[in-house]
Amino acid sequence: MTETKDGLVAISIPVTGMSCAACSARVERALSGVEGVVEAGVNLATGRASVVYDPGLAGPEDLLGAIEGAGYGVEIRRTGFGVTGMSCASCVSRVEGALRDVPGVIDVSVNLAAEKATVEHLSGVAGIEDFGRAVQDAGYGVSREEEGEEPGGELRDLEYRKLRNKVILGAVLSALVLLGSLPHMTGLPSPVPMTWLNFALFLLTTPVQFLVGSQFYRGAWGALKHGQTNMNTLVVIGTSAAYLYSTAVTFAPQLFADRADVYYDVAAVITTFILLGRLMEARAKGRTGEAIRKLAGLRAKTARVVRGGEERDVAVEDVRVGDIVVVRPGEKIPVDGRVIGGESSVDESMISGEPMPVTKRPGDEVIGATINGSGSFRFLATRVGKDTALAQIIRMVEEAQGSKAPIQRLADRISGIFVPIVIAIAIATFLVWWFFGPEPAFTFAMLNFVAVLIIACPCALGLATPTSIMVGTGRGAEMGMLIKGGEVLEKAHRLTTVVLDKTGTLTRGRPEVTDVVVANGLSEEELLRLVASAERGSEHPLGEAIVEGARRRGVDLAGAEGFRAVSGGGIEAAVEGREVLVGSRRFLEEAGVPEDGLALQADRLAAAGRTPVFVAVDGRPAGLVAVADTVREESKEAIEELHRMGLEVAMITGDNRRTAEAVARRLGIDRVLAEVRPQEKADEVAKLQKEGKIVAMVGDGINDAPALARADVGIAIGTGTDVAMEAGDITLISGDVRGVARAVRLSKATIRNIRQNLFWAFAYNVLLIPVAAGALYPLFAGGGVPEALRPVLGEYGFLNPMLAAAAMAFSSVSVVTNALRLRRVKI
Numbered sequence: 001m002t003e004t005k006d007g008l009v010a011i012s013i014p015v016t017g018m019s020c021a022a023c024s025a026r027v028e029r030a031l032s033g034v035e036g037v038v039e040a041g042v043n044l045a046t047g048r049a050s051v052v053y054d055p056g057l058a059g060p061e062d063l064l065g066a067i068e069g070a071g072y073g074v075e076i077r078r079t080g081f082g083v084t085g086m087s088c089a090s091c092v093s094r095v096e097g098a099l100r101d102v103p104g105v106i107d108v109s110v111n112l113a114a115e116k117a118t119v120e121h122l123s124g125v126a127g128i129e130d131f132g133r134a135v136q137d138a139g140y141g142v143s144r145e146e147e148g149e150e151p152g153g154e155l156r157d158l159e160y161r162k163l164r165n166k167v168i169l170g171a172v173l174s175a176l177v178l179l180g181s182l183p184h185m186t187g188l189p190s191p192v193p194m195t196w197l198n199f200a201l202f203l204l205t206t207p208v209q210f211l212v213g214s215q216f217y218r219g220a221w222g223a224l225k226h227g228q229t230n231m232n233t234l235v236v237i238g239t240s241a242a243y244l245y246s247t248a249v250t251f252a253p254q255l256f257a258d259r260a261d262v263y264y265d266v267a268a269v270i271t272t273f274i275l276l277g278r279l280m281e282a283r284a285k286g287r288t289g290e291a292i293r294k295l296a297g298l299r300a301k302t303a304r305v306v307r308g309g310e311e312r313d314v315a316v317e318d319v320r321v322g323d324i325v326v327v328r329p330g331e332k333i334p335v336d337g338r339v340i341g342g343e344s345s346v347d348e349s350m351i352s353g354e355p356m357p358v359t360k361r362p363g364d365e366v367i368g369a370t371i372n373g374s375g376s377f378r379f380l381a382t383r384v385g386k387d388t389a390l391a392q393i394i395r396m397v398e399e400a401q402g403s404k405a406p407i408q409r410l411a412d413r414i415s416g417i418f419v420p421i422v423i424a425i426a427i428a429t430f431l432v433w434w435f436f437g438p439e440p441a442f443t444f445a446m447l448n449f450v451a452v453l454i455i456a457c458p459c460a461l462g463l464a465t466p467t468s469i470m471v472g473t474g475r476g477a478e479m480g481m482l483i484k485g486g487e488v489l490e491k492a493h494r495l496t497t498v499v500l501d502k503t504g505t506l507t508r509g510r511p512e513v514t515d516v517v518v519a520n521g522l523s524e525e526e527l528l529r530l531v532a533s534a535e536r537g538s539e540h541p542l543g544e545a546i547v548e549g550a551r552r553r554g555v556d557l558a559g560a561e562g563f564r565a566v567s568g569g570g571i572e573a574a575v576e577g578r579e580v581l582v583g584s585r586r587f588l589e590e591a592g593v594p595e596d597g598l599a600l601q602a603d604r605l606a607a608a609g610r611t612p613v614f615v616a617v618d619g620r621p622a623g624l625v626a627v628a629d630t631v632r633e634e635s636k637e638a639i640e641e642l643h644r645m646g647l648e649v650a651m652i653t654g655d656n657r658r659t660a661e662a663v664a665r666r667l668g669i670d671r672v673l674a675e676v677r678p679q680e681k682a683d684e685v686a687k688l689q690k691e692g693k694i695v696a697m698v699g700d701g702i703n704d705a706p707a708l709a710r711a712d713v714g715i716a717i718g719t720g721t722d723v724a725m726e727a728g729d730i731t732l733i734s735g736d737v738r739g740v741a742r743a744v745r746l747s748k749a750t751i752r753n754i755r756q757n758l759f760w761a762f763a764y765n766v767l768l769i770p771v772a773a774g775a776l777y778p779l780f781a782g783g784g785v786p787e788a789l790r791p792v793l794g795e796y797g798f799l800n801p802m803l804a805a806a807a808m809a810f811s812s813v814s815v816v817t818n819a820l821r822l823r824r825v826k827i
Contacts, residue, residue: 007056008038009103013049013063014123015042016073023072030070034062048124060106060122075123076106082143083110083117083135084159085219087231087278090419091140094228098138102130113466113816139222160282167279170212170272174265177204181265198250198262205264209243213271229419235274237423238453238801243267245446261443270454270805277809298369298390303334306378323381327372335368336383344375393733396484397477406490422456422769429773437774444774447801451772455804456765460811464757467819472750475822480733481743488729492713492747494694498642498740499673499685499707501699502653502663503541505717505737507629511541513549514610515626517601520617527623529555531615534573534580537563542613543571543582545627567678570613581616584656584675588614588621596621606658609666634738636667641741643668648693652676652684652707681707698740715740742827749825757815764811772804 018024024042027049031040036057042049051063064074083095092110095117099108104125110117119131132142180201183190190197210217216239219232246262302313306324316334319325324340327333333346345357348370357373360366366379368388385391426449433445469486476483483489500506516524532550535543537560550557560573560580569590570583581591585599593616602612602624610626642649650671653660660674673684681697685707688695697704697711708714708728716728717735732739 007054008052009055010050010052011060011063011103011122011125013051013067013125014075015047015049015067016075018042018047018072026070027067027072030066031063034058034066036062055103060104060125064106064122076120077123078118078120079128079131080116080118081128081131082115084115084141084143085215085222086110086112086115086140087219090229090231091219094138094223095135095140098134099131102126102134104130111466111470113463113470113819139219139225160279163275163279163282166212167272167275170208170268170275173204173208173212174268174272177201177208177265177268180204181262195250195253198246198253198264201262201264202247202250205243205246205268208268208271209239212275213239216271216274229423231419233419234422234453234456235270237426238450239267239270241446242270242450242801263447266447266450266801269802270450273802273805273809274454277805277812280809280813296394298332300332300334300369304328305381317385319381319384321381321384324378325381326376326378327366328376329372329374331372333366333368333370333372333379335381336388337366337379337381339364339366339377339379342375342377344377345373347371347373393477393482396482396731397473406487418456418461422453425456425769425773426452433774448772448774450801451804452769454801455768455772455808460757460761460764460815463812463815463819464761465754467816468750468753468757468822471819471822472746472753475825475827476743476746479739479742479746479827480736481739481746482731482733483743483746484729488713489747489750491694492696492730492744493751495647495696495713495744497648497650497688497693498696498698498744499650499652499688499711500639500669500737500740501681501697501704501707502651502655502660503629504700505698506635506651506663506667507631511545511611511627511629513546513625514628515605515624517598517605517612517624517626519596519598519621519623522617522622525553525555527615528553528625529557530575530578530580530617530622531582531613531625533558533575534560534563534571534582536560537573538565538571540565540571541629542611542627546582546613546625549627569677579618582613582625584654585614586675588616591616593619593621598624602656603658606656607662609659609662611655611659631663631666632737634736638736638738638741639667639669641738642744645741645744647744650688652681652697654678678704679706682710685710696740696744698737715743746825746827749822749827753819753822757818760818761811761815764807768804768807 015027018027028040028042031037031042031049031051034053036054037051038054039052040049041051049063049067053063064076067074086092086095092112095110096108099105099110099117099119102121104122105119106122107120108117117131117135119126121127135142180197183194183197192200213235216232216235220229220236223229223233242263246264246267249262300316303316303319303323304311304313304326305319306326311326319335325334325337327344329344339360339362341362343359343361345359346366347357348367360377365382367390368383369390383389386395429452430445430449433448434441437444437448465486469489472489473483473485503511513528516528518524518527522530528546528550532547532555535546536557538544538547547557558576560575563571563573565571566583566587569587570581572579572581572591574580581588581593585595585602588595595614598614598621602614605612605624605626610628613625613627615622615625639649648670649668650673651660651664651667651669652673653663654676655663655674657672657674660672663669664672676684681699681704685695685697689712695711696713696715697707698715698717699708700717708716713730714728715730715732717732717737730743732743
C-alpha cells in the first residue's frame with residue numbers, strides 16, 4: 001500500500017477464484033465501476049488486483065464488495081493483538097478509528113476488558129506492523145501473545161506490579177499531604193508558618209502529580225496530538241487545576257487573599273484514588289479471562305510415542321500426525337487421535353462439560369487434554385498443535401471474548417462525544433460559580449470544576465459490555481458451549497422458537513431395521529437382500545441401517561450397478577439385472593410406481609414411530625422396510641426446559657408426517673415440520689421468520705448447514721473432536737440437546753448483566769454530574785438538605801473532588817464485579 005499524490009491510495013488486493021483471462025477482465029471491470037476508483041488492473045498470474053482509489057469516495061469494503069459481486073473472492077485475514085494503555089470507552093473509539101484508517105482494513109473490534117484488538121484485513125495489504133504503528137501513533141501500546149495465552153499476559157502482570165507500586169507510593173505521600181492539610185481543612189492553627197507548610201505540601205504532592213500520575217499525562221498528550229480527548233484528559237485537567245492553583249498560592253501568596261487555602265490534598269488524593277480504582281479494576285478484569293487460562297492449562301506437557309519400535313517421551317509440540325501414542329492409566333491424553341489398541345474410560349468433562357466418563361475402544365476418537373481412566377491404550381495421532389480440539393476451542397473463545405454486542409453501539413456512540421461534552425460542562429460550571437457563586441467564588445468554582453471532570457470519567461461505560469461478554473462466553477466454554485460472540489448472545493436471549501432436527505439431535509442417529517413388509521410374491525429375505533444390496537453405495541443413515549440389518553440377519557448381499565441417490569427422495573440401482581427403487585412414497589410416485597395398498601401399512605408403522613421405506617422392483621411395488629431411531633433419554637427433559645422458558649419447540653425431519661408426529665407426541669413437541677428435504681430446511685426456517693418468530697435452528701452442523709445459517713441463531717450439535725463447526729453460532733460440544741436451554745439461559749443472564757452495567761454506568765453520570773456541578777447549592781443555601789449530607793457534600797452542597805474520585809473508581813470496579821457474578825450464575 002502506498003499513498004500517491006493528490007491523496008490517492010494505491011492498493012494490491014489478493015483475488016481468489018480466477019482461472020482465465022476472462023476472469024481477470026471481469027474483476028477489472030467490476031473494480032473500475034466503483035465510485036472513487038481511478039485505476040484498476042488485474043494480474044492473473046499473481047492473482048492480485050492493483051487499484052488506485054480516492055479514500056474519500058471508496059474504501060476496502062467497497063472494493064471487496066465489487067470483487068465478490070463479480071463472483072470471486074478476496075483473501076481476508078484476522079489478526080489479534082493486545083493493546084495497552086486503554087482506560088475508557090473513548091480510548092476504544094480512538095484505537096478503533098486509528099486502525100480503520102490503515103488501508104486494507106475491513107473491520108475492527110477493540111475490547112477494553114480483554115485489552116485486545118481484532119482486525120479483519122486484506123491479506124498482504126496490511127499487517128501487524130502497520131497496526132502496531134497506528135496504535136502507537138494514537139498514544140497506546142501493542143503486545144503480542146501466543147496461541148491460547150491470555151492477551152498480553154506477561155505484560156499485563158508487569159503493568160499490574162508497576163501500578164501497585166505507584167499506588168503504594170501515592171498512598172503514603174497522599175496520607176502525609178492529608179495530614180499536613182488539616183490546618184487548611186479545619187482552620188486549626190498550624191504548628192509551623194503557613195508558608196513553610198505550603199512548601200512542604202508542594203514537595204510531597206509533586207511526585208504524586210507527575211510520577212505517580214505520569215500515565216495520565218502520557219495518555220492525555222497522546223490524545224491531544226491527534227486533536228482528541230479521553231478519560232486521561234479529564235483527570236489531567238482536574239488534578240492540574242488543583243495543583244497549579246495551590247502552587248500559585250504557595251509561591252505568590254501576595255496575589256491571593258490573606259488566608260488563601262491550598263488544595264494539594266485534592267490533587268494527590270484524586271490521583272491516588274483513581275490509580276487505586278485502576279488497580280482494583282485490573283485485578284477484577286484479570287479474573288474475566290480465567291476461562292482462557294483454564295483451557296490453556298489443560299494442555300499436556302509431554303507425550304509417549306512409539307518411534308523406531310521403542311517408546312519415548314517427547315514434548316507435546318513434537319508429536320506429529322501419524323505418530324502412535326501410548327496412554328497409561330491416569331495420564332492426560334496429549335493430542336487428538338483414534339484408538340487403535342486397548343480400552344479405557346476417559347474423563348472428557350473439561351472439554352464437554354459432561355461429568356460421566358466415556359468408554360473408548362478401537363476406532364473411537366480421543367481428545368487431547370482429556371484424562372485417561374484405569375485402562376491403557378494406544379492411539380494414532382490425527383490432530384496436533386493448533387489443529388487439536390482444545391486449540392480450536394481456545395481460538396473460538398478468544399474470538400468470542402474479543403467481539404462486541406450490538407447493545408454496545410449505544411455506549412460507543414456516546415463515548416465518542418462524551419469527554420468533550422464533560423469538559424464543556426466543567427468550564428460552564430466554573431464560569432457560572434466564579435461569577436455568581438458564594439465567596440470565595442474562585443475556590444468554589446474551581447472545586448466544582450474539578451469535581452465535574454473527575455466524576456464523569458467514562459471508565460464504567462467502556463467496561464459495561466465487554467466484561468460481561470468475556471465472563472459469559474468463558475462460562476459457556478467451561479460448560480461445553482462455544483458461543484461465537486456478543487451478537488449471538490444478544491440474539492439468543494430474544495428467541496421465541498427453537499427448531500430441532502430429529503435425526504442425531506433428538507434421536508441417537510443410529511436407526512435399526514424393525515419390520516419387513518413384502519408384496520407381489522417376494523420373500524422377506526429376498527426383499528431385504530435387494531434393498532440392502534442397492535443401499536450399499538448410500539451414505540444415508542437409513543440406508544446404512546438397512547445394510548447393517550441385513551448383515552445381522554445373515555443375508556448375503558449382491559453387487560449393485562448404476563447407483564444414483566436423489567437428495568431427500570431415495571436411491572435407485574440395478575441389482576442382478578433388476579431395477580430397484582428405495583425411498584419415500586413421494587419418490588416412488590414421482591417414478592410412476594403405484595403404492596398398491598402399501599400406504600395403509602406404512603401409516604400403521606409410522607403411527608408406531610417407525611420410518612417406513614418404500615421399495616419397488618422392476619417398476620412394481622415390492623414392499624416396505626421399517627426403520628426406527630431411538631429417542632435420546634435427555635430429549636424429553638430438554639424440551640420441557642425450553643417450554644418452561646416460554647419457547648415454542650418445533651421438530652424438522654425428512655420422515656413422513658405420521659412417524660414425525662408419533663415422535664413429537666412422545667416428546668411434547670408443539671409443531672412438526674415433516675417430509676422436509678435437506679435443501680428445504682432453510683426455507684422452513686424462513687417461513688417461521690416471516691411469521692414474526694425469532695428462530696434458533698438446532699442440527700448437526702453438516703447436513704443442516706443452510707438452515708443453521710438461515711436461522712437467527714444456529715446451534716450446532718458437536719460430538720467428539722468435531723467442535724469447530726463454522727455453520728453454527730453456538731456449538732454444543734457434548735452433543736447433549738439439553739445444552740440448548742442452557743445456552744439460552746446463559747444468553748439471558750449475560751444480556752441482563754450487560755443492561756445492569758449500562759444502567760448503572762449511565763445513571764452514575766446522569767445523577768452525579770449535576771451534583772458535582774453544584775446543582776444542590778440552592779437547597780443547601782435554603783437549608784433544605786439533611787444535616788447528615790453536609791459533611792459529605794460540603795458547606796455549599798458541592799461534591800468534594802476527592803469523593804468524586806472515589807466514586808468514579810468505585811463505579812468501574814462495581815461494573816467488573818457485577819460481570820464476574822456470571823461465573824456463579826446457575827445455568
